[in-house]
Amino acid sequence: MSIDYLDNNTICAISTAPGVGGVAIIRVSGKNSISICDQLLTKSIINLTGYSVIYCSFKNNNEIIDDVVVTIYKGPHSFTGENVVEISCHGSSYIQQRVIEELINNGCSMAGPGEFSQRAFLNGKMDLSQTEAIADLIHSKNEAAHQTALKQMKGGFSNELKELREKLISFASLVELELDFSEEDVEFADRKELYHLVNELSSHVSSLIESFKLGNAIKNGVQTVIIGRPNAGKSTLLNGLLNEQRALVSSTPGTTRDTIEEVLNIKGIDFRFIDTAGIRETLDSIEKMGVERALEKIETSSLIIYVYDASKEKAEDVEKDLNRFNTSNLPILTIANKADLLKSNNTIPRSHLKLSAINTKDCQKVKDEIYSLSGLNNLNLESTIVTNARHVEALQKAHADLLKVKQAMDDDVTGDFLAMDIRQVLHHLGTITGEISSDDLLGNIFANFCIGK
Ligand SMILES: Nc1nc2c(ncn2[C@@H]2O[C@H](COP(=O)(O)OP(=O)(O)OP(=O)(O)O)[C@@H](O)[C@H]2O)c(=O)[nH]1
Numbered sequence: 001m002s003i004d005y006l007d008n009n010t011i012c013a014i015s016t017a018p019g020v021g022g023v024a025i026i027r028v029s030g031k032n033s034i035s036i037c038d039q040l041l042t043k044s045i046i047n048l049t050g051y052s053v054i055y056c057s058f059k060n061n062n063e064i065i066d067d068v069v070v071t072i073y074k075g076p077h078s079f080t081g082e083n084v085v086e087i088s089c090h091g092s093s094y095i096q097q098r099v100i101e102e103l104i105n106n107g108c109s110m111a112g113p114g115e116f117s118q119r120a121f122l123n124g125k126m127d128l129s130q131t132e133a134i135a136d137l138i139h140s141k142n143e144a145a146h147q148t149a150l151k152q153m154k155g156g157f158s159n160e161l162k163e164l165r166e167k168l169i170s171f172a173s174l175v176e177l178e179l180d181f182s183e184e185d186v187e188f189a190d191r192k193e194l195y196h197l198v199n200e201l202s203s204h205v206s207s208l209i210e211s212f213k214l215g216n217a218i219k220n221g222v223q224t225v226i227i228g229r230p231n232a233g234k235s236t237l238l239n240g241l242l243n244e245q246r247a248l249v250s251s252t253p254g255t256t257r258d259t260i261e262e263v264l265n266i267k268g269i270d271f272r273f274i275d276t277a278g279i280r281e282t283l284d285s286i287e288k289m290g291v292e293r294a295l296e297k298i299e300t301s302s303l304i305i306y307v308y309d310a311s312k313e314k315a316e317d318v319e320k321d322l323n324r325f326n327t328s329n330l331p332i333l334t335i336a337n338k339a340d341l342l343k344s345n346n347t348i349p350r351s352h353l354k355l356s357a358i359n360t361k362d363c364q365k366v367k368d369e370i371y372s373l374s375g376l377n378n379l380n381l382e383s384t385i386v387t388n389a390r391h392v393e394a395l396q397k398a399h400a401d402l403l404k405v406k407q408a409m410d411d412d413v414t415g416d417f418l419a420m421d422i423r424q425v426l427h428h429l430g431t432i433t434g435e436i437s438s439d440d441l442l443g444n445i446f447a448n449f450c451i452g453k
């Protein structure tokens with residue numbers, strides 16, 4: 001996407017969700033937004049001050065299209081930093097389209113995806129990570145996602161990064177200053193202090209990277225696959241967890257063919273449970289596809305629940321299954337199911353959870369086990385949690401370069417190399433907030449936004 005903000009055209013888009021609603025909001029932003037809208041309203045808005053709200057009609061020449069409420073924002077005191085007019089009309093798709101059409105006929109152009117947010121960023125209303133947080137806020141589905149997005153939008157994360165960068169910038173300038181006096185062998189930047197700072201920064205950046213595990217779980221949920229042999233009770237377990245008869249259960253092995261996915265929120269985190277076809281050698285082509293799909297689901301999951309019929313299965317077969325299915329060493333909860341059918345001579349390893357999936361109450365125990373297995377029990381929404389894959393990638397690069405700085409100091413390299421490595425760290429941290437950005441980067445980010453945002 002090209003960035004044509006410099007020509008300062010006035011853009012418009014429907015900012016509410018597509019379709020019919022009680023009201024819809026059409027947003028207009030740009031230098032001419034007030035004068036363009038003024039021609040289309042039955043009351044003049046030219047002389048109104050910012051934050052004025054006015055009730056009037058939206059018209060085309062003499063045809064009244066709708067009664068509307070219009071809010072005026074005068075730049076820079078608006079979301080985009082430009083003059084903005086928000087037209088609230090009745091939420092018919094026809095009215096929304098007519099309003100847009102008239103705006104375009106009068107000199108507006110249709111906004112591209114995320115163009116309002118992009119303008120907000122380019123006009124310095126917020127930095128890149130804050131802009132991205134708005135997208136997360138709009139999509140937040142639970143308390144944790146809402147909290148982290150809100151904090152990021154308010155600038156919590158940006159301030160933390162700014163502090164880290166500032167500390168390093170002053171050192172970078174001192175090291176660079178030394179280069180100007182290279183003949184004189186001076187050291188303006190105290191190496192001991194710098195070493196200490198780099199250590200401090202790298203552990204800070206590490207903990208931000210670590211927080212992504214939680215951040216990702218908050219944002220995208222934790223995919224948890226339920227696997228085992230046919231008839232083990234996997235579907236019964238899924239139903240018990242959900243407290244509803246979601247999946248078909250029967251005593252015929254091979255009941256579940258396709259995978260069944262359901263989301264369950266446990267302590268604020270969405271766990272996406274996937275019930276799969278029982279894994280066995282089979283000649284039935286449909287069941288075979290189901291088995292393949294089950295094995296594929298393991299690859300994309302973060303957690304595994306392995307269920308076996310404890311009244312029937314031999315210990316060595318269970319071990320064999322565990323080794324075969326968990327090739328990527330994911331955290332795994334092994335459930336010794338059908339505990340109600342166990343005879344006194346059956347012994348169950350301590351690490352297996354004894355369960356009767358037909359007993360819904362028993363299934364609730366699984367929720368606690370899954371939650372603690374996910375390693376998210378230290379959920380602390382007070383500290384900064386990185387939720388964005390782009391950010392964590394930049395942090396990882398910054399971390400690698402911090403290690404290079406450390407190594408460079410250990411090797412006692414010259415100031416110019418040291419300065420280069422420090423600049424790299426600053427560069428990567430700067431890409432998160434957008435202090436360092438390129439058209440490509442911005443294009444990529446905003447292209448993923450919807451129109452009207
Ligand atoms: N006694 C007893 N029966 C159970 C228990 N859990 C499941 N069953 C029964 O075991 C049979 C198979 O259960 P399902 O949940 O369909 O098993 P599954 O693992 O999904 O089987 P497939 O879909 O064929 O792979 C059903 O008749 C269930 O009622 C349990 O804890 N105790």
Ligand SMILES: [Mg+2]
Pocket residue numbers: 234235236247248249255256275276277278
């Ligand atoms: Mg099943």
